[in-house]
Amino acid sequence: MNILVTGAAGYVGSVVTERLLSEGHRVIALDNLGQGHREALASEAHFVRADLCDFAALDDIFSQHNIDAVMHLAALSIIPHSVEDPRTYFQTNIVGGLNLLNSILTHDVKGLVFSSSAGIYGRPENVPVTEDTPQTPIHPYGECKVMFERILKWYGEAYGLNSISLRYFNAAGATELHGEHHQPETHLIPNVFRVPLGKAEHVTIFGNDYETEDGTCVRDYVHVVDIADAHLQALVNINGARAKAYNLGSGTGYSNLQVVKMVEEVTGDSIPIIFESRRAGDPPVLVASARLARQELGWTPRLSGLEDIVKSAWQWQSRFPDGYSG
Numbered sequence: 001m002n003i004l005v006t007g008a009a010g011y012v013g014s015v016v017t018e019r020l021l022s023e024g025h026r027v028i029a030l031d032n033l034g035q036g037h038r039e040a041l042a043s044e045a046h047f048v049r050a051d052l053c054d055f056a057a058l059d060d061i062f063s064q065h066n067i068d069a070v071m072h073l074a075a076l077s078i079i080p081h082s083v084e085d086p087r088t089y090f091q092t093n094i095v096g097g098l099n100l101l102n103s104i105l106t107h108d109v110k111g112l113v114f115s116s117s118a119g120i121y122g123r124p125e126n127v128p129v130t131e132d133t134p135q136t137p138i139h140p141y142g143e144c145k146v147m148f149e150r151i152l153k154w155y156g157e158a159y160g161l162n163s164i165s166l167r168y169f170n171a172a173g174a175t176e177l178h179g180e181h182h183q184p185e186t187h188l189i190p191n192v193f194r195v196p197l198g199k200a201e202h203v204t205i206f207g208n209d210y211e212t213e214d215g216t217c218v219r220d221y222v223h224v225v226d227i228a229d230a231h232l233q234a235l236v237n238i239n240g241a242r243a244k245a246y247n248l249g250s251g252t253g254y255s256n257l258q259v260v261k262m263v264e265e266v267t268g269d270s271i272p273i274i275f276e277s278r279r280a281g282d283p284p285v286l287v288a289s290a291r292l293a294r295q296e297l298g299w300t301p302r303l304s305g306l307e308d309i310v311k312s313a314w315q316w317q318s319r320f321p322d323g324y325s326g
């Protein structure tokens, strides 16, 4: 199939692109390179540098490439930035996303797979978090994901748009070629690596007085390759999918301290920790129930154990200590 991947030069998009190509699909890779990296894009993908907010550019892509389905990953996703500057977030994540949906409607596309997030659940009262947990986002980034999922629901009802939203918990890990390189980097594992790489003397952990076993936040890490596999499964199930939504997580939570310990084991380095006060908006525990994705999409996470995740991420990071250069 001809698949348009938006955000293809980003972390998850580069791995989704790699997996689609390996399954014989043709990938049209869209990115404005605002956050992404040209080198993260497989050479076999057809790269178009364009912005989601440029409706004419999007329309051109659909007119030229006979797109069968869309994987929509492009977004701004740095939570504290979304709090400081919601306007930019709504512009890209909602207005840009609507441009994409409106192009899809005029060009007879089978459907869309959307990168949603555990951020839609805010501070959930019960874990593991199921898909019917109330959606109470606590930052504009999470709000954008809720809004876009709702737009997909109404577009499904009114125009018959097929869509599947995949609500990732914490994406982590790497393939041989593609790994995590955000600027700024807010995710724990690449930040912990800065110590063994000689780029930092300690790692900062925000909060050690949460009501968890060791006092630090607990998160559900899901390997980026398992996330990419879920996109392939979503594609198989896209016909007739009216705004379906699935959690993607391993179902097991690890505390920040457990993650640091695993990095120590994998790298052989000891990692000094400095504790700072809690960050606004961090829920103590976020762990997914991904039962629905397993049952309905036939998704089986194969690599989402913490050790596999950290090992694969460290292999990539030690091969590319500065990440992508551009």
Ligand SMILES: NC(=O)c1ccc[n+]([C@@H]2O[C@H](COP(=O)([O-])OP(=O)(O)OC[C@H]3O[C@@H](n4cnc5c(N)ncnc54)[C@H](O)[C@@H]3O)[C@@H](O)[C@H]2O)c1
Binding pocket: 006, 007, 008, 009, 010, 011, 012, 013, 030, 031, 032, 033, 034, 035, 036, 037, 050, 051, 052, 053, 072, 073, 074, 075, 076, 077, 092, 096, 115, 116, 117, 118, 167, 168, 169, 170, 171, 172, 182
């Ligand atoms: N990484 C995670 O843990 C995680 C968790 C939950 C959800 N998500 C979602 O998954 C998706 C991918 O996340 P990621 O970590 O790979 O992010 P990323 O920042 O690495 O990739 C996003 C890509 O989108 C591109 N982009 C942004 N705005 C654009 C625009 N206006 N036009 C064209 N391209 C644009 C960026 O240049 C970047 O390459 C995002 O939608 C994110 O919200 C990620």
